[in-house]
Each structure stands twice: as structure tokens, then as C-alpha cells.
Amino acid sequence: MTRPYLANKLQLDPVLIAEARTIANDIVAQVTPFIFSHSTVSVERTIVRMFGVNGVNPEGIPFPNVLVDHMREQGLIEDGAASLIAKACLHYGKNPQSLAEEIDRNELSLENLPDYPLETLHEMALGLALPAVTRIKEQGRNREAMIGSLGQGAEPYLYAIVATGNIYEDIIQARAAVHQGADIIAVIRSTGQSLLDYVPYGPTTEGFGGTFATQANFSIMRQALDEVGQEVGRYIRLTNYCSGLCMPEIAAMGALERLDVMLNDSMYGIIFRDINMQRTFIDQYFSRLINGFAGIVINTGEDNYLTTADAMEAAHTVLASDLINEQFAFLSGLPEAQQGLGHAMEINPDQPDAFLYEIAQAQLIREVFPRSPIKYMPPTKYMTGNIFRAHVQDTLFNVASIMTGQSIHLLGMLTEASHTPLMQDRFLSIESAQLVFQYMRNFGDEITFAADGKIQQRARETLQAAVNMLITIRDTGLFGALEKGMFAEISRSASGGRGLDGVFAKGPNYLNPFVELFGGDANV
Amino acid sequence: MSKVDLTQVRPYGDTLNDGIVQLSLTLPLPLSAEAQEAARRWALQSGFQDPKVVHSQDLGEGFSFFVLYARSPVAVDFSSIKVLKSSHKTLEKAEIEALISSKLGRKLVVVGASIESDAHTVGIDAIMNIKGYNGHKGLESYHQIEAYNLGAQVACEDLLARALDVGADAILISQVVTQKDLHLRNLTRMVELLELEGVRNNFLLIVGGPRINYELAKELGFDAGFGPGTFAEDVASFMIEQVLINRKGDHDV
Numbered sequence: 133m134t135r136p137y138l139a140n141k142l143q144l145d146p147v148l149i150a151e152a153r154t155i156a157n158d159i160v161a162q163v164t165p166f167i168f169s170h171s172t173v174s175v176e177r178t179i180v181r182m183f184g185v186n187g188v189n190p191e192g193i194p195f196p197n198v199l200v201d202h203m204r205e206q207g208l209i210e211d212g213a214a215s216l217i218a219k220a221c222l223h224y225g226k227n228p229q230s231l232a233e234e235i236d237r238n239e240l241s242l243e244n245l246p247d248y249p250l251e252t253l254h255e256m257a258l259g260l261a262l263p264a265v266t267r268i269k270e271q272g273r274n275r276e277a278m279i280g281s282l283g284q285g286a287e288p289y290l291y292a293i294v295a296t297g298n299i300y301e302d303i304i305q306a307r308a309a310v311h312q313g314a315d316i317i318a319v320i321r322s323t324g325q326s327l328l329d330y331v332p333y334g335p336t337t338e339g340f341g342g343t344f345a346t347q348a349n350f351s352i353m354r355q356a357l358d359e360v361g362q363e364v365g366r367y368i369r370l371t372n373y374c375s376g377l378c379m380p381e382i383a384a385m386g387a388l389e390r391l392d393v394m395l396n397d398s399m400y401g402i403i404f405r406d407i408n409m410q411r412t413f414i415d416q417y418f419s420r421l422i423n424g425f426a427g428i429v430i431n432t433g434e435d436n437y438l439t440t441a442d443a444m445e446a447a448h449t450v451l452a453s454d455l456i457n458e459q460f461a462f463l464s465g466l467p468e469a470q471q472g473l474g475h476a477m478e479i480n481p482d483q484p485d486a487f488l489y490e491i492a493q494a495q496l497i498r499e500v501f502p503r504s505p506i507k508y509m510p511p512t513k514y515m516t517g518n519i520f521r522a523h524v525q526d527t528l529f530n531v532a533s534i535m536t537g538q539s540i541h542l543l544g545m546l547t548e549a550s551h552t553p554l555m556q557d558r559f560l561s562i563e564s565a566q567l568v569f570q571y572m573r574n575f576g577d578e579i580t581f582a583a584d585g586k587i588q589q590r591a592r593e594t595l596q597a598a599v600n601m602l603i604t605i606r607d608t609g610l611f612g613a614l615e616k617g618m619f620a621e622i623s624r625s626a627s628g629g630r631g632l633d634g635v636f637a638k639g640p641n642y643l644n645p646f647v648e649l650f651g652g653d654a655n656v
Numbered sequence: 657m658s659k660v661d662l663t664q665v666r667p668y669g670d671t672l673n674d675g676i677v678q679l680s681l682t683l684p685l686p687l688s689a690e691a692q693e694a695a696r697r698w699a700l701q702s703g704f705q706d707p708k709v710v711h712s713q714d715l716g717e718g719f720s721f722f723v724l725y726a727r728s729p730v731a732v733d734f735s736s737i738k739v740l741k742s743s744h745k746t747l748e749k750a751e752i753e754a755l756i757s758s759k760l761g762r763k764l765v766v767v768g769a770s771i772e773s774d775a776h777t778v779g780i781d782a783i784m785n786i787k788g789y790n791g792h793k794g795l796e797s798y799h800q801i802e803a804y805n806l807g808a809q810v811a812c813e814d815l816l817a818r819a820l821d822v823g824a825d826a827i828l829i830s831q832v833v834t835q836k837d838l839h840l841r842n843l844t845r846m847v848e849l850l851e852l853e854g855v856r857n858n859f860l861l862i863v864g865g866p867r868i869n870y871e872l873a874k875e876l877g878f879d880a881g882f883g884p885g886t887f888a889e890d891v892a893s894f895m896i897e898q899v900l901i902n903r904k905g906d907h908d909v
Contacts, residue, residue, distance in 0.1 A: 308719055311715075311717060312715065323773045323833050323838075324775065326775070341838075404808075406807065440777060440781055480790065517866075549866060551835075552835060556721045559715050
């Protein structure tokens with residue numbers, strides 16, 4: 133299916149859709165001043181990373197943490213890491229990596245550095261930022277060149293997950309999946325990584341339910357996918373998880389190592405990982421700024437709402453959240469073509485006509501976001517150990533996906549309820565999706581929906597409910613809406629959750645050169 | 657049809673005692689006639705008879721997938737099997753509510769979480785959330801139950817602190833991630849913590865998850881374990897039954 137998707141099969145009211153966007157924009161605008169006036173330790177560590185600081189100290193603590201912790205201990209953090217490092221580089225005549233290592237050994241401090249004019253620090257910071265910016269741009273050009281020469285799979289892209297815990301075993305699984313037909317490989321993270329306030333370092337071979345996201349692992353998998361992409365003659369996209377307490381750091385690592393897709397939701401961590409909402413909103417802004425500049429497609433996690441809440445009753449919360457995610461993405465200058473807004477097929481299959489309601493939902497998301505590479509998630513909640521039934525459920529998911537012009541198709545696994553996928557599970561899933569996509573390639577173009585039938589009615593009701601919900605959120609404010617548990621029926625408080633102690637108000641001389649370099653808002 | 661001999665039970669294909677099973681597996685071999693023969697011999701050496709490779713497929717990277725049918729000569733003595741399981745009777749929601757209000761005379765207090773590194777709320781939500789799962793309403797919907805769902809990735813210490821704080825009758829734990837037996841470590845940790853603090857007998861300790869059963873739970877030192885297909889009323893029935901039994905020695909009332 134080629135985007136933009138131009139069909140209007142649901143007879144949705146364009147005025148209502150425009151209104152929904154305006155309200156979502158208002159909601160985001162309410163939290164924007166807060167985002168722009170604050171920073172976090174993870175944003176600062178990201179700046180430090182992009183200044184070339186890498187590696188860990190003898191105790192295994194990453195140098196970006198060592199540096200930013202030092203800045204906090206000295207009470208200097210409100211100026212921002214960029215300003216402090218620029219100052220120290222000017223004063224000591226050393227590069228950021230040497231500074232970090234010497235600070236770690238207590239041979240040097242950022243305390244009591246002489247003052248420099250702001251303009252001088254700004255110039256210095258821009259210079260320090262240049263190598264990373266150059267590399268990220270180069271990686272974007274590499275991606276374009278490789279897609280140009282190799283080509284790529286057709287939408288819906290087949291998105292397969294590997295999750296062995298061992299990056300080298302992941303490569304075997306990923307290469308096999310690509311040979312079988314996968315277009316996108318996602319390396320699931322080890323459970324619990326989202327709550328670490330540092331990024332693990334180096335290649336890793338031990339993880340639980342997934343593999344640690346480290347820059348070395350990114351690089352190793354990137355190389356493997358480039359190689360297998362050459363073998364099969366199509367560009368293979370690499371996905372990881374830009375979420376949790378280190379959201380912007382992962383974005384920087386992904387941009388430097390040419391990841392193509394990043395899970396990067398503006399609210400997921402708040403709702404499902406109990407990460408503080410202030411921390412998350414600031415972190416997601418900067419992480420999306422990086423992803424936007426790097427040409428990385430973000431994926432949002434609305435599918436998760438339906439694993440907690442009921443998919444029939446909460447369908448509108450998915451759309452409302454997609455619209456908010458869209459506006460947050462725009463705030464970071466991330467275009468529609470890079471917005472993989474999420475939704476899912478999670479209605480109880482025992483409900484009569486469940487498939488009609490699934491089509492209504494999938495088509496609704498497609499029509500409201502005609503230019504976005506929307507991401508469709510397979511059934512999980514009503515999957516059981518009956519792998520044969522599960523394979524049928526996934527086949528129906530494949531049908532819904534090709535019928536409604538989805539862009540990114542996360543492959544459902546027949547063993548969803550049993551274990552992380554075996555190689556043969558992934559093969560069976562890819563085979564089924566390919567069979568259905570081939571078999572029904574242009575089916576969607578040939579069908580229309582009954583005027584005012586169940587599908588059209590359901591879609592319109594969901595759109596209207598989403599607009600009503602957005603109005604309520606605008607009235608309460610996004611913080612208030614999250615406190616009320618309006619998403620996934622999970623309530624979070626503005627001062628609760630993890631990571632609030634890493635949030636700080638920017639001082640008057642705060643500096644972050646990457647915001648202007650990545651085309652961010654001049655008010656940041 | 658001849659009668660099943662319960663001392664010698666075999667898989668059933670389409671004739672009693674034919675012993676037919678279906679198998680699917682991957683071998684780390686590229687597909688070839690020899691690889692197919694390897695799959696067949698693997699089945700033979702595993703003790704199956706007449707294995708037939710009905711499908712084989714190259715998976716790339718030196719792996720192949722096989723579907724086999726075979727006959728198993730193994731018979732089990734069903735008549736001698738005893739499985740440790742909870743003896744409680746599962747009641748309907750209304751019956752549970754009535755039992756709590758009439759016999760207990762106060763609300764039943766329950767704290768639940770998915771503990772330690774496990775980030776999955778799906779299990780604990782299925783039992784505790786108002787809506788429950790598949791039409792079976794969760795514990796939060798019970799008027800006679802005070803339910804606290806703490807969500808996922810809750811440290812054992814935090815879960816215990818909350819249980820003590822609200823005076824819980826029962827602690828419910830969900831474990832979904834089982835890779836490398838991570839769930840066993842987490843669950844053992846919880847039991848050890850309760851014992852260390854000397855409060856193990858203050859609570860019913862219950863675990864649920866896709867790889868959990870009653871026997872495993874008892875082995876780990878839990879009062880009960882619930883596997884797939886469990887609904888809120890199963891857990892609630894067990895809890896109220898046990899609380900009423902335990903209350904006989906309760907001096908608090």
C-alpha cells in the first residue's frame with residue numbers, strides 16, 4: 133500500500149478530524165513551556181555521549197553517568213553539561229573523554245572554572261557537537277543510499293522480534309528471519325532495562341526475555357543486518373527500544389549506529405513503567421528531536437492500552453493517544469513519514485462480529501493518519517497455549533492488516549502465550565503473513581463498506597469518543613488526565629514514579645547545542 | 657470401540673492405542689535428504705515408531721524445520737497418578753461476596769503485583785483489574801474485597817511493605833517471564849523475605865502465571881499456585897476458604 137492513503141471508506145468527517153488535531157495540539161501546548169524550561173540527567177548524559185564520551189570506569193559505571201553525577205554533586209548541573217564541558221575543554225585544553233576519565237579518578241573537577249563569555253561557550257559547544265552531528269547525517273545518507281541500491285520490502289513491512297538475551301544468538305535468529313522474509317528486526321530488550329538509570333556497556337550475552345540495548349550490541353546487529361540485506365537484496369531495518377529512564381541516550385546511540393525504527397512513546401513509560409511524567413515528557417522531547425533528525429521512524433505503544441483495558445470499550449483511547457503522540461512528534465520536528473503510530477487487534481475473538489470492529493479500528497487509524505507508517509500489533513491478550521487456534525487468530529490479523537493498508541506489521545506468534553519465539557515459530561508466522569499478503573494483495577482496493585453499516589458506525593463512534601476524551605484531557609491538562617487514569621485505566625501522579633530526582637530547571641545560562649543543530653524550537 | 661485400559665494409556669490418533677503423535681522441530685542442519693533422514697532417526701532414537709516426515713522446510717542459516725507423525729509405544733498407568741492440587745471449591749462471584757460478608761464480617765484485603773524485573777502486568781491485571789479477563793470480573797470489582805494492584809516491576813520489599821501497611825490477608829504474585837527460570841529466583845526471594853521478616857504466616861501467599869501450577873507453588877513455599885485459565889473467582893474462592901480456616905487461631909477478631 134502506498135502512502136498517502138487516500139481512500140475515505142469510513143466516510144469520516146474531515147472537520148471532526150481537524151478538530152481532534154487542534155485539541156491534541158492544545159494539550160501538548162499546555163506542557164510545552166514546562167518541557168522547554170527543564171532538563172534531566174538523561175538529557176545531559178545524552179549530550180555528553182554525543183560529545184564523544186563513551187566507555188565505563190573500573191567499577192563499570194558509564195562515563196556519561198560519572199560526568200553528569202559530578203555536575204550534580206558540584207551543584208553545577210543547571211548550566212547544562214554542554215556549557216560545563218565546553219568551559220572545561222577551553223580551560224584544561226582537553227577533550228571530553230579525557231575530562232570524564234580524569235574526573236573519575238578525582239584528578240580534575242568542574243568546580244571553580246573561570247567564566248567565559250556565553251558566545252565563546254556556545255561556539256565551543258557547537259564544535260564539540262559537530263562530529264556526532266556529522267556522523268548521524270552520514271548514517272542517514274548511508275540508509276538512503278542502501279535503500280536506493282538494494283530496495284526494500286513492500287508495506288506492510290514484516291516486523292520480527294528476536295529475544296534470546298545473547299546478541300550473537302540474536303544475529304542467527306535475525307539472519308534466518310530475514311532469509312525467510314522479515315523486513316524489520318527488533319531486538320527486544322532485557323526485562324527491566326527501562327528502569328536502569330544508565331545504559332549498559334559493551335556486547336552482552338546474558339539477558340532476561342531480551343537482550344540489553346548497548347551501543348556495541350546496536351553496532352553488531354547493524355553490521356549483521358547490512359550483510360544479510362546484501363544477500364537477500366533488500367534493506368533490513370533495525371529496531372530497538374528508546375524508552376525508559378535512558379530514553380534520549382538510547383536515541384543518540386541509535387542515531388549514531390543507524391537504527392531505523394525506535395519504540396519511542398511520549399506516555400508509555402509513565403503509564404506502564406511508572407516513570408515520572410515530568411521526567412518522561414522532557415526526555416521524550418529530546419529523544420524525538422534526535423530520532424527526527426536521524427531519519428528514524430518512531431513507534432508508539434498504544435497497543436498496550438488494550439492489554440490492560442478492554443479493546444471494545446477503550447478503542448477511542450488508542451486514537452486519542454495516537455493524536456497526542458502525533459502532536460508531541462511535531463513539537464520535536466518529527467514528520468508524519470517517521471511517525472509509526474501504534475494500534476492493535478485485541479478484541480475478544482469470542483465476541484460476535486469482532487472482526488468487523490477490528491476492521492473499523494484498523495481502517496480508522498489508517499484514514500486518520502494517511503501519511504504515517506502506522507504500526508499494527510497482533511493479538512496477545514486472548515492468545516492461549518492452543519497454538520493452532522493462535523495461528524488462526526494471527527491469520528485473521530494478517531487479513532485485517534493487508535485489507536486496511538497497514539504499514540508496519542508486527543508478526544503475531546502462534547506461541548505468543550507460551551514462550552519467546554522459537555526459530556520455527558517465527559518462520560510459520562512469516563510464512564502465514566506472506567501467504568495472506570500475496571493472496572489478498574489488492575483486496576482492500578476492491579471492497580467498500582456498507583453505508584452506515586457496522587464498520588462505518590463503529591469508526592465514527594470511536595472518532596467522536598476520542599474527540600470527547602481529548603476535550604476532557606484539555607480541560608484537566610495532560611498531567612491531570614494521567615492522574616485520573618484516563619489511559620489504560622492506570623493512574624499516575626505528577627510527583628510519583630521513578631526518575632523525578634533527575635529533573636531540574638534550566639539555569640539562565642543553560643546550553644544544549646543539539647537543539648538548534650537538530651532543528652528544535654528556538655525557545656528551548 | 658474397545659474399552660480404555662486405564663493402566664495402559666497411549667495417545668489416540670484415530671484408533672485406540674495407535675499411539676499417534678505429531679511433532680514439529682528444527683534441526684541445526686541445512687535442508688537435504690540427509691537432514692530429513694536425521695529428523696526421522698532422531699524420532700526413532702527418541703523411542704517413536706514409524707516416524708514419517710510429512711513436511712520439511714529450509715529456514716536459512718543452516719536450519720531446517722520438520723513436521724513428523726510417529727507412533728509412541730509408551731503407555732502410562734493412569735490409575736496410579738496422583739497430582740497435588742488445591743482442594744478448594746470454586747464459587748461464583750456472588751457466593752464469594754456472600755461468604756465474605758457473612759462469615760468473615762469484614763472485607764478481605766488483597767495486595768498483588770508482578771515482582772522484581774518482570775514487567776508484565778497481564779497476569780495480575782487478569783485477576784485483579786475491575787474488568788478481569790474474558791468476562792470474569794477481577795478482584796477490584798468485588799464489594800467485599802479491598803484489592804490493591806501494585807502493577808509490574810515491584811520489588812519484593814515494596815510489596816511486603818504495602819501488604820503490612822494495609823493489613824493484607826493475601827499477597828498475590830504474578831510471574832510471566834520464565835526465561836532461564838528467572839521466575840523461580842524471584843519467587844524464592846519473596847518467600848525468603850517473608851521468612852526473614854518473620855511474617856510468612858501472616859499472609860496467604862499465592863502465585864500465578866503461565867508456567868505455574870499448584871505443585872510447583874507448594875514446592876517453592878507458597879500456599880497455592882494458579883496456572884493458565886485461572887480467573888478471579890478461582891483465586892478468591894481459595895483465599896476466602898483459607899482465611900476462614902486460618903481464622904480459627906486468630907486472636908485479633
